[in-house]
Amino acid sequence: xxxxxxxxxxxxxxxxxxxxxxxxxxxxxxxxxxxxxxxxxxxxxxxxxxxxxxxxxx
Numbered sequence: 001x002x003x004x005x006x007x008x009x010x011x012x013x014x015x016x017x018x019x020x021x022x023x024x025x026x027x028x029x030x031x032x033x034x035x036x037x038x039x040x041x042x043x044x045x046x047x048x049x050x051x052x053x054x055x056x057x058x
Contacts, residue, residue, distance in 0.1 A: 008052055010045055017041050 017040070050056075 006052060008048060010048070013044065014041055017044075
């Protein structure tokens with residue numbers, strides 16, 4: 001390979017964010033296990049991914 005491959009592990013970062021997974025916000029429909037709070041954690045993932053692609057510090 002001409003370029004090295006990197007693993008961006010967001011697991012720990014995602015666990016620390018209070019807005020990461022709104023499971024408790026399902027209301028009368030029960031827990032919502034499929035949606036993320038926007039803007040929030042996915043935006044952070046995109047910033048880190050973009051920094052990795054461009055070689056910049058996040």
